[in-house]
Amino acid sequence: MAFSDIHTHFNPGRVVFGPGAIQEIPGFLETEAKVFLVSDPGVVSAGVLEPVEEMLKEAGIAYSLYDRVLPDAPLSSIEEASAQYREEGCGALLVVGGGSAIDSAKAVGVDVTLEGGAAAAATGAELTGPIPPMVAVPTTAGTGSEVTGVAVVADEANKIKIVLRGGELLKPKTAILDPELLANLPPKVAAETGADALSHALEALVNRNRQPFAEAHALHAIRLIFENLRALVGDPSNLEAGVNMLAASTLAGQAFANVGLGLTHSLAHPLGAHHHVSHGLACAIYLPVVMEFNSLAAAGAYRRAAQAMGLEVGGLTDMEAAGAAVLAVEELFEDVGIPLSYQELGVEFQVTDEMIEEVLGVPTRAINPRVSTREDIVALFNAPR
Numbered sequence: 001m002a003f004s005d006i007h008t009h010f011n012p013g014r015v016v017f018g019p020g021a022i023q024e025i026p027g028f029l030e031t032e033a034k035v036f037l038v039s040d041p042g043v044v045s046a047g048v049l050e051p052v053e054e055m056l057k058e059a060g061i062a063y064s065l066y067d068r069v070l071p072d073a074p075l076s077s078i079e080e081a082s083a084q085y086r087e088e089g090c091g092a093l094l095v096v097g098g099g100s101a102i103d104s105a106k107a108v109g110v111d112v113t114l115e116g117g118a119a120a121a122a123t124g125a126e127l128t129g130p131i132p133p134m135v136a137v138p139t140t141a142g143t144g145s146e147v148t149g150v151a152v153v154a155d156e157a158n159k160i161k162i163v164l165r166g167g168e169l170l171k172p173k174t175a176i177l178d179p180e181l182l183a184n185l186p187p188k189v190a191a192e193t194g195a196d197a198l199s200h201a202l203e204a205l206v207n208r209n210r211q212p213f214a215e216a217h218a219l220h221a222i223r224l225i226f227e228n229l230r231a232l233v234g235d236p237s238n239l240e241a242g243v244n245m246l247a248a249s250t251l252a253g254q255a256f257a258n259v260g261l262g263l264t265h266s267l268a269h270p271l272g273a274h275h276h277v278s279h280g281l282a283c284a285i286y287l288p289v290v291m292e293f294n295s296l297a298a299a300g301a302y303r304r305a306a307q308a309m310g311l312e313v314g315g316l317t318d319m320e321a322a323g324a325a326v327l328a329v330e331e332l333f334e335d336v337g338i339p340l341s342y343q344e345l346g347v348e349f350q351v352t353d354e355m356i357e358e359v360l361g362v363p364t365r366a367i368n369p370r371v372s373t374r375e376d377i378v379a380l381f382n383a384p385r
């Protein structure tokens with residue numbers, strides 16, 4: 001960080017965690033208003049929503065269910081959900097799902113709060129007041145969206161990802177982390193979402209806004225991911241690995257909610273939007289190459305990351321320790337079955353001017369520790385082969 005700057009660090013709202021933590025949902029809704037319950041078809045078919053609905057009925061809490069969240073949260077589905085929120089006269093949000101579901105619920109919150117709705121927010125209009133009170137219950141350990149003030153939605157027509165930014169006004173009031181909800185997660189999803197969490201931690205650790213509070217969260221997230229991701233992918237019903245990975249994803253979310261991300265995410269969003277690659281995979285494919293690129297500017301921070309990964313770095317220079325951290329990330333990804341090249345990913349990758357322009361214009365590029373030219377962006381796009 002620039003030590004002459006004044007920083008502000010926010011902590012998240014309430015975080016409730018542990019096996020069976022979803023039992024606490026009714027007590028945290030804190031509202032007389034009808035609850036808008038957001039979920040996705042995968043969560044419904046995994047049987048995760050049923051106990052939540054039963055709990056609400058038992059507690060006499062009125063709710064309206066929207067369970068048609070689509071991957072990548074396209075704006076059209078947000079508008080459909082908001083229409084239902086208004087028709088049903090809802091006044092609070094409860095979301096049970098992965099990153100797309102939580103981001104969709106936040107976007108509905110923006111849509112019903114801001115004049116001009118989510119479409120206006122997508123073009124830069126800012127929230128002037130908080131979204132309705134939200135309880136977020138993640139069913140994957142990755143996005144950290146349960147504690148961040150951003151929501152990523154997809155503009156399908158223009159093939160771009162839009163980041164809605166609302167800071168404290170867009171943060172859920174309560175995050176409930178229940179590892180029992182991960183028990184039926186496909187191991188592939190556990191791996192990909194874990195890679196997203198690791199990208200958040202490593203980008204928040206090294207970027208230009210880095211500061212000690214965010215670093216504490218990021219480093220512990222890295223430690224927990226290296227200690228638990230393999231075990232969770234091996235057995236998603238492992239409660240210890242589950243609660244630790246949920247904690248890691250929330251800690252990493254808290255880190256980047258305060259300081260932002262970097263080039264891995266700048267590159268991942270266009271890949272996701274143009275080639276329909278999941279966000280976690282898109283981050284995973286660029287994380288090692290971006291780390292290598294960034295080492296010149298952030299070797300000291302990567303050394304601390306290497307230590308958090310459990311590597312022995314005594315006697316190594318910072319650059320050598322940074323190199324060891326890159327290798328450890330690649331090894332982790334290989335172990336959990338994450339592709340490290342376009343070929344393995346099955347994508348016919350061709351970098352386009354449009355994708356380069358997108359990267360050149362995003363704020364995550366501006367805060368990346370190492371400055372990047374247009375040629376650097378092209379080289380990074382072409383690196384994972």
Ligand SMILES: [Fe+2]
Pocket residue numbers: 143196199200265279283
């Ligand atoms: Fe991410």
